[in-house]
Amino acid sequence: MNKSELIEHIAEKADISKAAAARALEALIGGVKSTLKKGDSVSLVGFGTFAVTKRAARSGRNPRTGAVIKIKSSKVPKFRPGKALKDSLN
Numbered sequence: 001m002n003k004s005e006l007i008e009h010i011a012e013k014a015d016i017s018k019a020a021a022a023r024a025l026e027a028l029i030g031g032v033k034s035t036l037k038k039g040d041s042v043s044l045v046g047f048g049t050f051a052v053t054k055r056a057a058r059s060g061r062n063p064r065t066g067a068v069i070k071i072k073s074s075k076v077p078k079f080r081p082g083k084a085l086k087d088s089l090n
Contacts, residue, residue, distance in 0.1 A: 036077055046084035053078050 001009070003025070011021035032042050032050055041051035057073040 044082070046082055048079055048081040048085055051078050051080070052076070 007021045011018045035042050036052050043049045052075050055074050055076050058071050059068055060071045062069055
């Protein structure tokens with residue numbers, strides 16, 4: 001499912017227009033992004049938790065030349081599914 005299919009699904013299930021569904025989805029994504037940017041986590045009970053973790057600096061290899069390169073440390077988003085989501089899949 002891509003973004004436009006998700007918007008259609010939201011519009012159908014919530015009985016709202018696609019434009020309203022698109023605005024709602026954009027608001028949700030924007031809220032999650034801004035919260036993660038602050039370093040906080042977003043917990044949706046029954047669905048899961050979005051959080052930011054730090055990835056340490058490390059050395060890697062350039063696949064073309066085989067030369068060793070340094071990879072900087074970075075922050076990466078993580079998603080941990082909730083129990084209800086896991087249970088619904090099994």
